[in-house]
Amino acid sequence: MVALVRGWAVGLAICVGVSAQAQTTDTPPQTLPLPAAGSAAPIDPVAALLVEKGLLPATTPQAVRKVSDAASELVLSAMNFLGVRYRRGGTSTEDGFDCSGFTRHVFENSVGLLLPRRADEQARLPGLASVGREELRPGDLVFFNTMRRTFSHVGIYVGDGKFIHAPKPGASVRIEDMREAYWSKRYTGARRAPVEDGGALAGLRKTLSGYLNSEERGAP
DSSP, rough: HHHHHHHHHHOOOOOOOOTTGGGGGGGOOSSOOOTOOOOOOOOOOHHHHHHHHTSSSSGGGGGGGOOOOHHHHHHHHHHHHOOOOOOOOEETTTEEEEEEHHHHHHHHHHHHHOSSSSHHHTTTTTTTTEEEGGGTTTTOEEEEEEESSSTEEEEEEEETTEEEOOOSEEEEEEEEETTHHHHTTTTTEEOOOOOOOOHHHHHHHHHHHHHHHHHHHHHH
């Protein structure tokens, strides 16, 4: 128990915004036993990874609700890119990511949903459900006004009030707390893709394909 408390203290001492490049090669555990005596029940893999990264106390895994396999896969996929550098216009691990390039890459490679390129386009995409802040679940897209423009920044909610994103030039993909003053006052909403419903997700892919094609035809 002393070792567990010490590990959590170290996790708190490390700013969530610090690059986690050295952690990108770790294989996230699928389950983690609770430390309480007589309890051996596994917790959600998303919560397990947050515990491993020092972002959630191992004694309070219930802070992250059980989510669907699809949402868990999406969040765990996003975690694999911790430490990848920011690059304006970037859409790949090799070149780096900007905020919307990161969310687009994660959604395409985890649930097969190709989002529009820009953050504001992702926020206004038909077929994505608007979600209240108190209803956020891991895998939701969260949007912020960071350039004096609504929906100018986007990330992926991971649970326990935290989100993962590609923040700015000179930084890298990292996890931050939405409850911090900077992010809290700039928060502008959230959107949810129907990752738990295969039929709805297939329909959204078809709708999105037509939407993107029409956008490309209308481009100069």
